Amino acid sequence: MKDVANCSKCGKIFVKALRPICQLCHKEQEDQYDKVSSFMRRKQNRMASIREVHEKTGVELTVIHQFVREGRLQTKSFPNLGYPCESCGAIIQEGRICGECKDNITGGLDQLQKEKEFEERKEAERRAERNMGTTTYHSLKDRL
Template identity: 50%
Template structure:
């Protein structure tokens, strides 16, 4: 069963479950989706950019980006519907970050793991060090 939540769009109280917005906002989003989809389905509009679609349909760019992120609008069919990478701002068509940022984060992570591995190995080496106490220097 869902939990009670406030709609992020209008603030109305609703039971959060499969949808992240209230019924009224969901209906409005569906109407906006139909408007956007019918616009970009036309052959002459398939290469429209995000801002061009927003201007022509009156639907907010934020909502169109939501449709793309939810994969309701496939960028393979509409190649100019791109949105910004959350890290650097370059235009992307899927995911949250671009390929360059992803590669950079993977390199940084690999570097961090290598540094941790070296520290761990150094700690193990120190624990293997044995000291021999010469008998003549021992106190009785």
């Protein structure tokens, strides 16, 4: 049986095939892409910011961000375009989070790992101190 879903844009019920939106919303989205793409292809507009593209075309910022995120608008050709970092909202051109947020996350993970290793060393030292009085020695003479 086909998957039936609600369109994430308009809420209408449709048969879900390739996209999470209905055919009518997809057509509208493609019209918006054509509007933004034709605006950006003009030589004088290639350095336009997202805000300028929004103001000149009337296309919502979130939709323009989506086009950049999907790679439909190449940041190599249009260097002032980007989309917000999922963590802090800074404008980025690739990935899901900016370099600063990535460094914060990896730094925090590194710190947790160091703390864990420190606690393991402390526990090993405590065990060694407890076992000091019960050390057993074996003679090599008995094994030969």
